[in-house]
Amino acid sequence: MGHMTLAPERRDVPDLVRGRQPQPHPAAAQQAPAAVVMVRPHHFTPNPETLVDNEFMSVPDAAPEEVARAAYREVTVMAEQLRAAGVEVHLVEDTGRATPDSVFPNNWFTTHPDGSLVLYPMRSPVRRWERRADVVGMLYGRYRIARTRDYSAWEEVGRYLEGTGVMVLDHVYRIAYVCRSGRADERLLELFCAEHDYRPVVFDATDSEGVPIYHTNVMMAVGTRVAIVALETVRDTTQRARLVHELEQSGREVVSITEAQMGEFAGNALEVLAGGSPLLVMSARGWRSLDRDQRRRLESHHEVLPVEVPTIEHAGGSARCMLAGIHAPRRD
Numbered sequence: 001m002g003h004m005t006l007a008p009e010r011r012d013v014p015d016l017v018r019g020r021q022p023q024p025h026p027a028a029a030q031q032a033p034a035a036v037v038m039v040r041p042h043h044f045t046p047n048p049e050t051l052v053d054n055e056f057m058s059v060p061d062a063a064p065e066e067v068a069r070a071a072y073r074e075v076t077v078m079a080e081q082l083r084a085a086g087v088e089v090h091l092v093e094d095t096g097r098a099t100p101d102s103v104f105p106n107n108w109f110t111t112h113p114d115g116s117l118v119l120y121p122m123r124s125p126v127r128r129w130e131r132r133a134d135v136v137g138m139l140y141g142r143y144r145i146a147r148t149r150d151y152s153a154w155e156e157v158g159r160y161l162e163g164t165g166v167m168v169l170d171h172v173y174r175i176a177y178v179c180r181s182g183r184a185d186e187r188l189l190e191l192f193c194a195e196h197d198y199r200p201v202v203f204d205a206t207d208s209e210g211v212p213i214y215h216t217n218v219m220m221a222v223g224t225r226v227a228i229v230a231l232e233t234v235r236d237t238t239q240r241a242r243l244v245h246e247l248e249q250s251g252r253e254v255v256s257i258t259e260a261q262m263g264e265f266a267g268n269a270l271e272v273l274a275g276g277s278p279l280l281v282m283s284a285r286g287w288r289s290l291d292r293d294q295r296r297r298l299e300s301h302h303e304v305l306p307v308e309v310p311t312i313e314h315a316g317g318s319a320r321c322m323l324a325g326i327h328a329p330r331r332d
Contacts, residue, residue, distance in 0.1 A: 033325030035088035044071035086275030111328035115146030143328040179205035223271035230262035264289035265318035278302035
């Protein structure tokens, strides 16, 4: 897994552009993965390094050993629920103590239908230890991985792109939705999009105090036919209208959630394929925060699996962050 040294000249990434009709990719991928990677931590604890710019974190009111046991149980039960529903789960053990956020593998790698495996640069130094050769080896063994794109060397110059935390990917229409933050370098975003045939859609999203949302996937999720978006966090009305336009033009029904519901992790959801049928996975906390109409609209597109992960949520992420979807083709 060598480092990439490619350093393209700076070109500005455009904001949302109205008027372009999105088209499905010629070899359109499924939006929802049928397999996921999850990591089960044995010594879970919220990462103090990420507390600086992660407004979603909180400190557990329990002893460290109790917190670790609860997190282990939550991952175990969630994996069992997914498997029972028909989702293939590759459950990886993390027995170490140096990787407090390992339960969120979606930040350090993605796979793609063309056989690409992409490794990402992480802002927190301790999170860089989450990249595991055994997980990469498992992916090469079970899926047709044709190449590895390793962007992790950009960490050395202070540039980060934290995977599908900062990029909410529309795999069918090849759009990468990104809200600006210190974890999403626009130069690297442009490089990723150029090399993997995505179009960047960049906007600003902040909480009521003006603090940028640290990861796009806590304020929006894009499924096959529906998108969940905390629209009120996009304070610029022009950007907000253009974001809705992009999503609706790609055939999605837009379900708007409030900033308070975003704070309950209602936007941190992922659509997966469960036995060939779409299944929306989100935390039970997020699901409880939705009103009757929001639930009805989501349930009109797919089944919903609410999962109880309150201990994991202390670390600032929820159900979607715990799932690294596999889009690479399976080996026969």
